[in-house]
Amino acid sequence: MSPAPEPSGTADWYRHFGTIDAPGNSACYAEWSLGIADDPELIRRIDGWPHTKRQPLLMLAAARFLGARISPYPEFRRFLDSRWDDVSRIVLSRSTQTNETGRCAALLPSLARIAAAERRPLALIEVGASAGLALFPDRYGYEFDGGAGAVTRLAPAASPPGSYPVLRCATTGPVPLPAALPAVVWRAGIDLNPLDIRNPDDVAWLEALIWPEQDFRRERLCQAIAVARADPPLLVAGDLNERLVSLAAQAPPDAALVVFHSAVMAYLDAAGRERFRDTIALLAAGRGCHWISNEGHTVILQQDGSSVVPEMDDSRLRGRFLLLEDGLPVAIAGPHGQSLEWIEAAST
């Protein structure tokens, strides 16, 4: 999700998206957003939606869902004119629920380290799970590239190559890469609106949420969906703060429980985030659980509201996620798991 930028107004939001968020990811979305920002009639129509529905990625994904092709802005504008009622319907009924399997590469070293320290298999709960594709870190392949030819490859032993996505991640620093994938004996997720990988409309929506030019991510999504379809995860509908404790009670007691989340906390207000932190503390003290957080550094704060990385220059973290294990920063991750810079030694 791209949060509203500081300058107010819908045109500014689209201009910010077109100049800051989209370039480097999608030339097409950059052009379309800037076209919309300079198009008062479209801005007027978009302003007819509730504020949270005006965000550029949601509107552009709705158009893609309906078949908008990569094209110059004037062609896209004609498409919007011809399908505006449908665009409105999709925007009002859907939300940005990008499910990025690549983030498993950022989570994997921490998951493996927890399993090794606990000397038992893992039970996973992802809060804000979307379709639950990050619940299969043990069923994907990985290529961690430390540069200068130092590549660590990991693969699920029981699956033939080609039957799972291979997640590529550039590493920096002493990333604690495991020798093998951790064992996962139970997996479940919570989402306000779980997407169903067996429902073609939900799958089409997941595809539409990927930037138009990023075919490799669509291919990865497709492979991850095939993995998940073979053993669909338990997904519970509801607010993460309402459902976490009862779901955790269903995890096998002899497994090490890990609660994790990526790109979710920005959707909660400050009170919701604090309540979540309290719930995690309660679970850790009671049943026992580990907590992995993979979020923008401005949404995850200390209990007292201060930054978890006070010494770190903001420019180093901008556009990337901070990875925390049990509340302590261990790494800076690319937002789609494409990179992992281990900072633990420097921060402890």
Ligand SMILES: C[S@@+](CC[C@H](N)C(=O)[O-])C[C@H]1O[C@@H](n2cnc3c(N)ncnc32)[C@H](O)[C@@H]1O
């Ligand atoms: C950007 S998606 C990220 C999905 C997934 N974590 C990933 O990394 O691929 C954020 C998800 O969080 C969910 N979400 C937002 N607020 C929530 C809440 N209070 N309780 C449960 N889920 C929530 C949204 O519905 C959405 O599916």
